[in-house]
Amino acid sequence: MSFNATVILIGVDIPGSGLLREGRPDPRTGQWTLPGARRGRSDQAATQTERRFDLVDLDPFAYDTPKEINAWIEHLAGTEEQLRLLGARDGMLTDGDMPEYLFRRTGGIVGLLRRLVQDGCTRAMETGQEELTIPLLDEITINLGNLLDRDPQAGEVPAVPAKPAPKRRQKPRNTVFDNKAAGK
Template sequence: MDLPELIHQVAASLSDHGTKVLILDDITRLRMHRADDQDTLDLIRAFMSMHVTLVLVGVGIPGSGLLREGRGPAAAKSVNGWEPTQTERRFDLLELDRFRYDTAEQITAWTSHLAGVEHHLRLLKARPGMLTDNTMPEYLYERTNGVVGPLERPIEDGCSQAIASGSERLTEPLFDALPLTLARTGRDAEAGEIPAVPARSGRRPPAGRRRNTVFDDLGPAAADTA
């Protein structure tokens, strides 16, 4: 199919399925010097005229040139006379930084994220608080610097190791035995998908920056049995 035919087929499919939101991940893998990627960007622009909310997800979108009609990294500058393009005006840019560990709110957000990850793990000997009790939040923050990508990797590898060894749970000693690398994971380094992985320093966050311990509170029932 040529581009108009492809657009027609996509529009028909979105309509037939009642699609309301279309999410395109890894959008910054597009390279504007490649003709095929320019055609892909034209297809994305065509989505804007369809009755669907378009969400583009990527690393370093302002510097990719995608919202600047493909003019490259220099187009990300908002000075020297650059004016927003028609494409850029149609999008709201939302920047999500890595997790931080400096305030009570930031520590709670990190621990809440770990609790969400933990909820979806299906290890036979997993227990509530496996990733949120004791020093585990601080340990994982030290290993990953609060970046979600490096966090996913040791958890995935850790689960595989826990199943293979029969331990069926995640622990700090298990994580210690696993190297943290994002190589050979299908991530595109040129698109900024491989962040710097912090070296092991053996240092934990200062005691004054410990997380909110709400996830350690077992409630009145535990106090009654103590």
């Protein structure tokens, strides 16, 4: 206990889990507050642990204001820097329609984004495309069914936004009656 360390633990409903006891946000400061200890020998140790942590509640990203959109794009840029696809390029996740597309697919939930990007990278490597594109990601269904160690009732498995409907390809225009000589 004689040295300082930062420990970052990520989880769902940490206060409700009993790990640090139940905490409540203070409406005045926005910080989580933890109730005092109940009398009892084991409760004193739990209270001591509670006092050593600050809880930070992180909601999914939002996409309504320029500030929120910028935060999402900055997160995508950080993700993009970590990708090691042979065809990867700057702006692969941050340019054009991609940020909005990724937000629609994931609802701003980092875990869903991670799953979509991981599965997309796997598909990109398998197909030899080596780049994430909207058509490639359209082929991916975000599947959280293989997270057997997660408890859906505790909020550990987020709701997955509906996959966008596939775009219908338009038939090419019939050019049989075009006068090709008129353009010469």
